[in-house]
Amino acid sequence: MSSASDAAVKTAVGQPQASAGKRTTFWRLLVRNKLAVIGLIFILGWMLTAILSAWIAPHDPYGTDPVNKLLPPSAGHWFGTDNYGRDIFSRVVYGARISIWTGMIAVSISFVIGVPLGAIAGYYGGRTGSIIMRCMDILLAFPSLVLAMAIAAAMGPGLLSALIAVGIVGIPEFARLIHGQTISLREKEFVEASRAIGVKDSTILFRHIFPNALAPLLVNATLGMGFAILTSASLSFLGLGVKPPTAEWGAMISEGRAYIISGEWWIVTFPGLAIATAILGFNLLGDGLRDVLDPRLRSSK
Template sequence: MSLQPDSTPDTDTGTFNNQEHPKTNNLFKESFLRILKSKTSVIGLCIIIILLLTALLAPLIATHSPTDQSIVNRYQPPSVDHWLGTDELGRDIFSRIVFGTRISIQIGVIAVGISMIVGVTLGSIAGYFGRWIDMIIMRVIDIMLAFPSVLLAIALVTILGPSLRNAMIAVGIVGVPQFARLVRSSVLSVKETEYIEASKAIGARNLRTLFGHILPNCLAPIIVQMTLGIGTAILDAAGLSFLGLGAQPPTPEWGAMLSDGRAALQNAPWVVAFPGVAIFLFVLGFNLFGDGLRDALDPKLKD
């Protein structure tokens, strides 16, 4: 996708007077219509909307408190009183899944936010300035990529200490290389265009050229990576919680619920099945929407 405006240099201010092409005004409208034409992206968007509404209306949707215990009702199968059954402490699984939606969205947004901020900064600096700066940054990125993401996240959480906050930080750091490499390649491509050369020729500062002209034209792949990265972040955080390194009891986090219920997998499979389905739907929704968004923002796929 190109957001390049028909620009003329302003020699007094060292900036561009943007004269947008008519197609630029309809860019986001066209992308939105392309998303609506894709059945998979619409399904993903519907799942995301349902998840967001569930998180927003959790106190109204939940039938019980997510932390109230009732030992006499432990391992109750799905029923009218407990729609998805109860766990080993008699807590209502449906209510815990509903409130767990808030935590999962929080994990996805914060973890991907960390990955994006750090990754975009490193990738843009490496791609724009090049030479020894590029070499140092990309060698660090290569070292991070040499470790399996799960093992690197486990190592970071072990150093920081097991908690939901530290798990989000670890997952965010693990996702930095994907953003850094993506942005670097985009910056390398955009900075060779004529309007960037013109910006440099009239004396525009490096930071203004980079953040004012180059990065805005790299937004499409960044947005797509953010969408797809949320699903990956949820899986990584759930894995850490499953190992006891993420959310701590009694936090209703889906990965922790899987870990708590694995001992009763044969006798009470619903304790594990429903949190697993919740994780599956969450990741599926963001992946489907991310795929549709990628297709909509890719100019090569336009009809």
């Protein structure tokens, strides 16, 4: 009895240590990936900018000043001013709040809806799985931006429309990914053993299959953030997303595009660089997570 209890204690003590060791190994491998670290710096920088925008912005992002309109970058206005005299640096800083959080919320919508649908389709198969996946194929049949434009136009311009449109467009990617993972996992011994002892299907899905498919889902979510930011900015650029004068990167580029020919390059350059660095950060971090979480890629290096 004592040896059995000692073994149980060792097992209970060893599990937290093992999980802590895995976390340590994960961070060590991630830090060794220089591009992933650069991406993480970009992401954290923009997240802090979004959170602290009220303290970082030196001017009112919506305050107009016709006397100082179309000023080039200077000590008083680091990124210059637009055609209404508004400080572009302050508007870029405030635009991070909308662009970053829009991407996060849109990806969350795609994740919360797409993952359960794909898991159910992969686990049960048959007619249920066919109906769900054919619906996903229909969504994938349209170009992503065109579908987002159609949804946003049907709902009317606005931030909520952009969120829902970008979220719906991303659902098929998560559904197809978890669908394939579920099909490969449902035949594993631990899943069959759970069925044999009468474990509920919902428990098998969320306690056995989902944790084993989480790594590729996290990678896809990270990469999807860049896509969501770009798509939401595109909708705002086309007039189907955030309405002016709201400070949003895509809307800022749309307002300043008429001034490129006359030489006021700064109006569109700095919002464009903000979009580029945010997308680059999520793409680099997503590639780094894929390298760290996929043992096949780790072993090949």
